[in-house]
Amino acid sequence: MKPAPFDYHDPETLDEAVSLLGRLDDDVKILAGGQSLIPLLNMRLARPTALVDLGKIAELDYIREDNGGIAIGALTTQRTVERSQLVKDRLPVLYEATRLIAHPQIRNRGTIGGSLAHADPAAEYPAVALLLDADFKVRSASGERTIGAADFFVTYLTTALGPADVLTEVRFPLLAEGVGWSFIEMTRRHGDFALAGAGVTIALSGGECSHARIVLFGVDATPVRSKAAEQALVGQELSEELIASAAQTARDEIGEPLSDNHASSEFRRHLAGVMTARALTEAARRAGWVN
Ligand SMILES: Cc1cc2nc3c(=O)[nH]c(=O)nc-3n(C[C@H](O)[C@H](O)[C@H](O)COP(=O)(O)OP(=O)(O)OC[C@H]3O[C@@H](n4cnc5c(N)ncnc54)[C@H](O)[C@@H]3O)c2cc1C
Structure with a gap:
């Protein structure tokens, strides 16, 4: 058309x-x-x-x-x-x-x-x-x-x-010195929009988590922070069990993910938990966590 x-x-x-x-x-x-x-x-x-094309405005390209x-x-x-x-x-x-x-x-x-x-x-x-x-x-x-x-x-x-x-x-x-990060997603094919994804930043002090921020995307009408999962991490000794439990909290915390012909709502919720656990693990390793 x-x-x-x-x-x-x-x-x-x-x-x-x-x-x-x-x-x-x-x-x-x-x-x-x-x-x-x-x-x-x-x-x-x-x-x-009407369309206002910004294409010629070089001052917005830097x-x-x-x-x-x-x-x-x-x-x-x-x-x-x-x-x-x-x-x-x-x-x-x-x-x-x-x-x-x-x-x-x-x-x-x-x-x-x-x-x-x-x-x-x-x-x-x-x-x-x-x-x-x-x-x-x-x-x-x-x-x-x-x-x-x-x-x-x-x-x-x-x-x-x-x-x-x-x-x-x-x-x-x-990001401040020492903060670990991860940004990952699950797609059906390379280059597709994410079915679900997670971005994480994390900092450790000794073995304890001193900062955590988790953002999920593809699972709600906007990207969303998993604030309950962040709170569950901060002040705790980092471990695989803690990461698994924070990922479960993140999964339970989101509303009703979109259901379409690419993925059901329940599958997106499941992916949110999996992406959170993987992103937390990768970010923690970048912050110096040895497990
Ligand atoms: C096949 C395909 C696959 C894609 N896959 C992905 C993907 O995996 N991930 C992803 O993030 N994106 C994906 N995209 C979208 C792509 O990233 C677009 O480039 C982006 O969403 C829009 O950027 P644009 O510059 O092309 O904006 P446009 O298409 O020109 O505009 C998009 C909207 O933003 C508004 N807008 C644009 N610039 C401004 C401005 N400066 N101020 C105010 N309003 C503005 C426009 O009015 C319009 O409403 C895909 C697109 C295609 C065609």
């Missing part, structure tokens, strides 16, 4: 884009890499009156160190993130998450901002953003604001962004 008719705008600066979006009606859509939006247009699941973190412009492609030596060296969990997104052809065009704004519950970037507590910079005609990851993802394919808001940057804090 072909998309329904729409007006097309391709501003060359962020200021121009923001002022255009402020003037157009609420049925306008921002276009970035088009890897999610164009199929929706072609299937007429989205019928915007990766730089920023005050203890890495700041990435929204228009930076997933492939650029994957190839960044800075990301690989300083934030390997983001590098690993990027490599799990689709295939190189899609990562060549898909942008980090597009993935975060699209907010697919099985997507890697929303999960890694929640895991690391990333900040999102947003511009609109009324000014700039920053939204934390915990408030950004609202529900299925829905974020705190309004129709005239441009996500301009995501800033990931670096």
